[in-house]
Amino acid sequence: MRAIAVVLAAAAIFAAAPLRAQSDPRVERLIAASGAAIGVKSLAMVNVVAVHAAVTAVGLRGTVTQYADLRDGRYAATTNLSPLVSLDGYDGRIEWSGDGTNLVWNQGGDSDRSSELNQAYISSYGLWQPNARGATVTSLGTKNEKGHSYDGLSITPVGSKVPFELWFDGTTHLPARANLVSGFTTQTMTFSDYRRFHGVMVARAVRIDSSDGNNVDARVTSIVLNPPDARAALARPQTHPTDFSIAGGKTSTTVPVALMENHVYLDVMLNGKGPYHFIFDTGGSNVVDPAVAKEIGAFGSGSAQGSGVGSQTESLSFATVATLQVGDAVLKNQLFAVAPTRLGFGISAGRQVDGLIGWEVLARYVTTFDYAGSQVVLAMPGTTQTPANGHVVPFVLYGTQPQIACTIDSIPSECTIDTGARDTISFMTPFLNAHPEIVPATLTSIGISGFGFGGPAFGKLGRVKEVGIDDLTLTNLVADFSSQTSGALTAPFVAANIGGNLLRRFTVTFDYGAGTMTLVPNAALSEPDVYERSGLFLVERGESVIVVDVRPGTPAALAGIVKGDVITTIDGSPTSGMALAAVRAIFAKPAGTVVTLGITGKDGAQRTVRFTLQDYV
Numbered sequence: 001m002r003a004i005a006v007v008l009a010a011a012a013i014f015a016a017a018p019l020r021a022q023s024d025p026r027v028e029r030l031i032a033a034s035g036a037a038i039g040v041k042s043l044a045m046v047n048v049v050a051v052h053a054a055v056t057a058v059g060l061r062g063t064v065t066q067y068a069d070l071r072d073g074r075y076a077a078t079t080n081l082s083p084l085v086s087l088d089g090y091d092g093r094i095e096w097s098g099d100g101t102n103l104v105w106n107q108g109g110d111s112d113r114s115s116e117l118n119q120a121y122i123s124s125y126g127l128w129q130p131n132a133r134g135a136t137v138t139s140l141g142t143k144n145e146k147g148h149s150y151d152g153l154s155i156t157p158v159g160s161k162v163p164f165e166l167w168f169d170g171t172t173h174l175p176a177r178a179n180l181v182s183g184f185t186t187q188t189m190t191f192s193d194y195r196r197f198h199g200v201m202v203a204r205a206v207r208i209d210s211s212d213g214n215n216v217d218a219r220v221t222s223i224v225l226n227p228p229d230a231r232a233a234l235a236r237p238q239t240h241p242t243d244f245s246i247a248g249g250k251t252s253t254t255v256p257v258a259l260m261e262n263h264v265y266l267d268v269m270l271n272g273k274g275p276y277h278f279i280f281d282t283g284g285s286n287v288v289d290p291a292v293a294k295e296i297g298a299f300g301s302g303s304a305q306g307s308g309v310g311s312q313t314e315s316l317s318f319a320t321v322a323t324l325q326v327g328d329a330v331l332k333n334q335l336f337a338v339a340p341t342r343l344g345f346g347i348s349a350g351r352q353v354d355g356l357i358g359w360e361v362l363a364r365y366v367t368t369f370d371y372a373g374s375q376v377v378l379a380m381p382g383t384t385q386t387p388a389n390g391h392v393v394p395f396v397l398y399g400t401q402p403q404i405a406c407t408i409d410s411i412p413s414e415c416t417i418d419t420g421a422r423d424t425i426s427f428m429t430p431f432l433n434a435h436p437e438i439v440p441a442t443l444t445s446i447g448i449s450g451f452g453f454g455g456p457a458f459g460k461l462g463r464v465k466e467v468g469i470d471d472l473t474l475t476n477l478v479a480d481f482s483s484q485t486s487g488a489l490t491a492p493f494v495a496a497n498i499g500g501n502l503l504r505r506f507t508v509t510f511d512y513g514a515g516t517m518t519l520v521p522n523a524a525l526s527e528p529d530v531y532e533r534s535g536l537f538l539v540e541r542g543e544s545v546i547v548v549d550v551r552p553g554t555p556a557a558l559a560g561i562v563k564g565d566v567i568t569t570i571d572g573s574p575t576s577g578m579a580l581a582a583v584r585a586i587f588a589k590p591a592g593t594v595v596t597l598g599i600t601g602k603d604g605a606q607r608t609v610r611f612t613l614q615d616y617v
Contacts, residue, residue: 026139030151030168031127037173040128042199047071048230051223057081057216059303059317064218067233068123073133074234075123083301083320083335090120091236100335103363104239105512108396109403109414110493114162115182121157122178127166134158140165150176161493174201183399184490186211197223213305243332244364245380252379253327259374260581262422262500263349266376268357269325271296276354279345280369280376281420282510283401283497284358286324286336292354293319293338300338314339326361329378334360347539348451350580356420359400366511369419371504372522381513390509390518391470398494402510402517406495407468409438413495415469417517419508421499423450424529425467426459426480431495438464439481444616447551448537449480456549459483461531461617467502472519474502477529478617501529533613534587534595536561543576545583551616559611561599568606569598591615 035041051066062081069075076089085100095116098104107113126133132155140152149170156163165179178189187210191203202223208216227233246253257280258265267275270288273296293300300317316339324331336355345353361367366384368377386392395402398416406415413431426449432439443462450457459482467474479496482489489497505525509518535554539546547565550557567575570586586595593613600606 024139026141027137027153030139030153030173031132031137033173034168034175035128037201038175039196039200040125043070043225046225048226048234049223050225050227050230050233051220053218053220055079055081055216055218058084058214060084060301066123067227067230068120068125069230069234070124070129073120073124073126075120076234076236077119077123081302083318087237088116088119089234089236090116091234094236095120096236098237098239101241101243101333102237102239103241104237105363105397105400109398110161111183111491112397112399114160115180117157117160118155118162118164118180121155121160122164126157127153127155136163140167142170175203183492184486184488193219198225241364243334245330246378247328247330250328251383252377253329255327255329255376255378257374257376259371259504260349260351261584262504264369264376264419264500265351265353266326268355269323271298271322277352278354279349279356279420280361281356281358281418282362283416283418283420284356285400286321286334286355286357286360287316287339287341288319288321288336288355289341289353290338291342293336296321298322298336298338304337306337306339314344324357324361326357326376326378329361329365331361331364344455345451347541350538350540350583358420362510363400363512366509366513368507368509369503370507372507372524381511384509384511386518387520390520391472393470393517393519394515395517396515398491402512403494404469404517406498407466408435408495409465410468411435411438411495414493415467416494416497417503418497418499419503421450421497422501423480423499424477424501425464425499426450426457426489426497427464427482428492428494428496429482429484429490430492432481435495440464443481444554445552446483447535448549449482451537451539456537457482457484457487457489459489461551463529463617467496467498469498469519472521474505477502478531530588530615531617532584532588533591533593533615534611535616536587538567538580538583540580545575545578545580554616555611555614559609561597561609562601564602566600567597568600569596571596587613589613 048069053064055062055064060081064079066077072092074092079086087098089096095107095113107116136156138154140154142149142151150167151170152165152167154163154165162181167177169176174194175191180187187208190207193205194201194203204220206218255266264280266280268278276292298319298321300319302318304316306314306316316337319336319338321334321336324334341353341355365378366381393404395404402417403414406413440462443460446458446460448456449459459480462481464477464479484490507520535551535556536547537549539548545567547563550561591614596610599609
């Protein structure tokens with residue numbers, strides 16, 4: 001809900017302060033004209049502004065309270081859209097976020113930090129501070145829309161790597177619109193219904209139109225100058241969630257998992273019912289299928305759009321689950337998104353997926369993914385020791401996902417860690433554009449490389465020479481060179497997303513409190529990295545195995561298999577009795593293996609297709 005805080009900053013009052021000297025006279029004139037129109041001199045004695053607003057967002061109604069220090073740029077905001085509660089702020093040193101469970105964490109990724117710094121700058125009205133508080137400010141000139149003129153500035157606060165745009169009405173010189181970028185999402189804020197308050201013009205109504213469809217309407221209800229509780233309100237809260245434990249006073253619990261195509265599946269109990277089959281995903285958060293939510297009496301409210309690796313968004317609501325139990329670990333009153341995992345993840349996984357757990361569990365327990373032992377261990381914080389042969393890798397949080405320092409062909413980079421991704425490594429589109437030298441001479445054609453929230457993700461496949469993590473070096477890895485133009489794989493400042501096919505070579509322990517990931521190599525460390533050898537991307541609907549993509553130039557494509565074909569038999573055995581993972585395993589057999597498929601085309605015609613598996617990556 002970070003965007004809502006930005007709304008209030010722009011909807012509130014701009015600070016009174018001397019104008020800075022500008023090298024571009026257009027910038028100086030616009031700052032002077034807008035400051036005069038707003039009436040910033042009327043607030044010369046104000047240190048802190050508290051703004052309260054009524055907000056409608058994601059199908060929910062609630063409130064936002066925001067404090068902004070006009071002297072040093074600190075800010076803090078609380079959004080309450082029950083059951084959604086979020087906090088975020090900047091204390092002059094650290095950018096932080098929080099939720100309604102007393103869980104607070106620092107933002108470490110460049111996108112999130114830049115977003116917080118931009119908000120802090122707007123909230124504390126930095127443009128009208130001396131020297132614009134060190135920001136880089138350039139003119140965007142004048143543009144005309146529907147017969148009306150607007151004058152624009154591009155503003156990059158100190159420490160931010162992402163500029164934002166602020167556009168002023170060419171007639172009144174009041175702020176009319178702001179354009180901000182946060183990760184792979186953009187927001188356009190429109191300010192209206194200006195009223196005078198203590199001599200200052202205030203936009204009482206703000207509308208956010210977001211590229212992910214999660215639009216916001218906010219209306220300021222009150223403004224308090226120099227509130228008496230400002231000092232406490234602007235301080236970063238301490239994190240102290242008390243909603244988790246391990247039954248019987250134990251310090252750890254070991255949970256068996258099923259590993260299928262590098263995804264980690266485990267059973268959980270929800271509100272005492274189950275077991276339900278979940279994916280454990282460091283790249284995700286709590287999600288439950290609508291049918292399961294109904295069974296356990298957790299009824300969703302609100303309506304939001306969720307985004308992920310694909311180009312699309314998916315509708316979801318929100319519900320509170322009274323108890324989430326994983327082994328003997330118990331979490332109380334946890335917020336879940338309600339979204340169709342059985343339909344979305346289930347058809348691509350080829351097994352029932354009742355939901356996902358991720359950030360909320362990982363942030364509370366020290367969590368070990370023992371891939372070789374097919375188990376996950378959840379331990380209470382402070383009760384574990386680092387293995388002598390462990391490689392301890394610090395991480396920061398990209399949103400709520402671990403982000404580590406890595407090297408790609410010796411290029412210092414940042415990588416996210418994702419147990420919910422089946423492949424080895426997926427490169428972000430902006431990184432590929434900035435570093436074409438890592439792209440190998442030989443690549444496959446574009447095809448579906450993965451599937452998650454937002455649908456399929458497309459990219460080319462090839463081999464990256466070297467990926468470095470700490471003092472570990474992994475070579476000749478199969479990589480997805482993303483061709484996405486929207487979605488999570490278009491994120492800036494991150495080179496790549498590391499998935500389960502790399503992580504399975506280790507026992508991996510995440511300690512979110514300490515901000516560390518510990519890697520202990522297992523017997524799979526030196527295994528050559530291979531890929532399936534047909535070129536098919538398959539899903540399962542009912543008992544039908546359906547071809548949803550055939551990568552051009554691969555054995556299956558050359559044999560004439562096309563999108564929409566249904567595979568009915570493999571080497572004479574019907575696929576109706578086979579798990580999708582078993583079908584995919586056949587296409588991962590050694591190169592040179594001949595497979596014979598019975599196919600039913602989209603027109604209902606049946607045919608037999610024979611081809612030889614080959615290494616095409």
